[in-house]
Amino acid sequence: MEKTIDKMMDIIPYLTSIPYRKIWVDYDKEADVIYMNFTYPPEAVEHEEYEEGIIKNYNKLGDLVGITVIAVSRFTKKSKNRKDSGFNRN
Secondary structure, eight states, X not given: OXXXXXXXXXXXXXXXXXXXXXXEEEEETTTTEEEEESSSSOOOOEEEEEETTEEEEEOTTSOXXXXXXXXXXXXXXXXXXXXXXXXXXX
16 A cells, blocks of 8 residues: 555656646556546547547547547556656656
8 A cells, every 4th residue: 555655646746737636537457548537527529649649638619628548558668767658748
């Protein structure tokens, strides 16, 4: 349990630096996909591939309302260095 808490504490700087105050996350281990929604219930009607396997989801007004990451295990198999893992996005 302490390991889980430590891992969750590691993401706090990233969560507090983004403009969204609420994020709903669903990890489908079998499909190897993470769905992150900034609204609940999810209201995406438009989708745009940001880069390979990373999809930006928009509502009917064109606002970003979520991100879908396909083949998410590629980010966990690399170095724990955030820059090397692809975690650092501009």
